[in-house]
Amino acid sequence: MLAAAREYHRERAHSEFIPGVTPILPSGAVLNEDDRVALVDAALDLRIAAGPNTQRFENAFARFFGLRKAHMTNSGSSANLLALTALTSPRLDNARLRPGGEVITAAAGFPTTVNPIVQNGLVPVFVDVELGTYNTTPDRVKAAITDRTQAIILAHTLGNPFAAAEIAEIAQERELFLIEDNCDAVGSTYQGRLTGTFGDFATVSFYPAHHITSGEGGCVLTRDLELARVVESLRDWGRDCWCEPGVDNTCRRRFDYQLGSLPHGYDHKYTFSHVGYNLKATDLQGALALSQLGRIREFGEARRRNWRRLREGLSGLPGLLLPEATTGSDPSWFGFLITVLPDAGFTRGELVQFLESRRIGTRLLFGGNITRQPAFREVRYRVAEELTNSDVITERTFWIGVYPGITDEMVDYAVESIVDFVT
Known part of the structure; x- marks a missing residue:
């Protein structure tokens, strides 16, 4: 069946370009026979929720960036929501973002970079950008900081990096969190270093318009294992358990916890430490993303x-x-x-x-x-x-x-x- 899928792909007609007739799309997915086979193979397995392909992709994608953890999501917009929401977690104690705090962001861009600020009861602080690069600058960010500022979230505009090293330095000096919206910029570098590796979090989109695709899909990346754990909890209903789907008792204490005011031994699989969501990807998405990753x-x-x-x-x-x-x-x-x-x-x-x-x-x-x-x-x-x-x-x-x-x-x-x- 996989050989037939590969042959089917090869037999698909490739139309020639006719100026003024053939559309020149502004964006789109580029899919080859390996991608088609990956999807068919995953479908034949009938693993329709997140599974081994998703896990393999997360591990490989984290290695690509040299970061500790990657959590695949159902979209890049969800990735932004998870990254910002994770910074409000009680697990961060006094460092957490709190309602009414300010988050600096660029005024020109895609709304889902900004929306999570509002959705978490925080206040967006808008800075202008430069024409030509279409990014904001360290000076603009620094001038916008007040004693109410808690974080910075910026996108690398249409793949063009903002001055990530300098802005990360500002964030560190002022003890602010930095989220890099890297949805449009996978593979871009600044000062010889991949974008997405400067902040506390990086987010990525795998929508067909983006650098690689899983159809719909996205990812949150970080080098901080505690932040990664919060993202996983928020993505997976807010649960405290970290077992992979279909797996029980990874912690070997499933019936030996005392959390909240629940009775001792309450099933850890149904213990919730965050008010979370279900923003997971499917294994078919993981299979396609894994195939695309090599390109x-x-x-x-x-x-x-x-x-x-x-x-x-x-x-x-x-x-x-x-x-x-x-x-x-x-x-x-x-x-x-x-x-x-x-x-x-x-x-x-x-x-x-x-x-x-x-x-x-x-x-x-x-x-x-x-x-x-x-x-x-x-x-x-x-x-x-x-x-x-x-x-x-x-x-x-x-x-x-x-x-x-x-x-x-x-x-x-x-x-x-x-x-x-x-x-």
């Missing part, structure tokens, strides 16, 4: 190659601000950001509509200035500075794709189209 470097090089080809092809074109890598970084790019300048003679909307008419997919920088989103009308937050650049992004910035499914021919057609429109 991270291949995918990263393809993303870099497509980004460089776009950058070289559009260099010097009037009316457009092109993206720049953060100094000292090597991004594994998620997309190619373009900002239309005020004196361009055309608007973002006009350029986007032209590209879409040529089947070249575009996306905005997610939520833009989050404070302008309707969901935040009644949310309590603080703005640390004028969000000038975040407003520019909201009104004049968009991006096109660089994911590994985009060929040189597609990149050249995108360049040709933008040049045609601008000139």
Whole structure:
């Protein structure tokens, strides 16, 4: 059956690229025959909850980053929720985040970097970002810190690292937690070190748009075993037990605990130390993620190659601000950001509509200035500075794709189209 699945994949027709007809997607999964076989193999096992494939992936993914623990989740958004919520755990004693405390974050980005702050009764403090890199800076973060600040959570924007070493140093000096939202940046490096290895937590998404995919899915990573234990509890209903699914009595004390006001010997499998969730992944997701994991470097090089080809092809074109890598970084790019300048003679909307008419997919920088989103009308937050650049992004910035499914021919057609429109 596995051989048949492999043959089926090989026989699938591969359509040629027809400019203006074939869509150039901004993002997407790149799946090969090994991925198809991995999914079929996992399905044949009928292990439909989390299981051995999920565990193997977690171990391998933690090794990739050189971190102690990785916990797979059902999405990157859930990973962010778990990481931030873990920092409110009573197990952290006086260091825990408490309702009303402030968490510094960037105003321009995806809302699920910010939402867990609100969902935990904390106060987002928004800082602006720089045009070109589209990340905030250590100086902006430092200026936003007050005696109410408890943590920092920032995303590496579209794969471009923020100054993670410097911001981690600020966090350490001020005794603040740092969460790296690494969902768009797996394989990126800053000062020669992988993003996701600077903070107390890193989060990753495996949605099809991201660097590797498990369909839906995500992960929380940390080097701190106590924090990892809290994440596992919160992910798995809030239980105190750490047995793998289908396993009993890993601690050899299943009926010998006295916790809370429960009777002595209450089954540890049904003892809950956190108000948790069920945010686990399935074994099919683990199988696909494990298959994709071996291609991270291949995918990263393809993303870099497509980004460089776009950058070289559009260099010097009037009316457009092109993206720049953060100094000292090597991004594994998620997309190619373009900002239309005020004196361009055309608007973002006009350029986007032209590209879409040529089947070249575009996306905005997610939520833009989050404070302008309707969901935040009644949310309590603080703005640390004028969000000038975040407003520019909201009104004049968009991006096109660089994911590994985009060929040189597609990149050249995108360049040709933008040049045609601008000139």
